[in-house]
Structure formats: structure tokens, C-alpha cells
Amino acid sequence: MSIESDTPVKDRTYDLVSVLESSLRNAWTMEAYIADAEREGDEELAEWFRKIQHNSFKAGEQGKQLLRERLGRSAQG
Secondary structure (H helix, E strand, C coil), rough: CCCCCCCCCHHHHHHHHHHHHHHHHHHHHHHHHHHHHCCCCCCCHHHHHHHHHHHHHCCCCCCCCHHHHHHHHEEEE
């Protein structure tokens, strides 16, 4: 099954970098949402935002590792 990509560049590295950037930006954005929830005394919502932030950081770290590996392979070949 093939899914048509709407990315402007048909390139797996571009896609990887885009998702990496999005994940890390989302983790950074969660800081403001956590602060907002805490300021309003909504610890339940703040904790939910922390979980999302953790997952975004994790995805970002995995994406950085994938990118390092791929750049290393392309430099060798």
C-alpha cells in the first residue's frame, strides 16, 4: 500500500528532519502549556502536558540518532 506524500521534497532525509524539528518544537511548546496549567492550579492537565512533552523529547532524541546514523553512512559512501 502506497501513500502519496504532500511534502515539497520527495526525500526521506527531509521528512526525517521535518519530523525531528516538529517533535522538538512541540516539546518546547509544552513548557508554556505546562506553566499555564500550573498557574491555573490544574495539575492534572499539567501532568498530561508533561507526558506529551516527554514523548516529544523521546521522538526528538530518536530522530537525532537516526539522522546521525544516516549522515554517517552518507559520509562514508
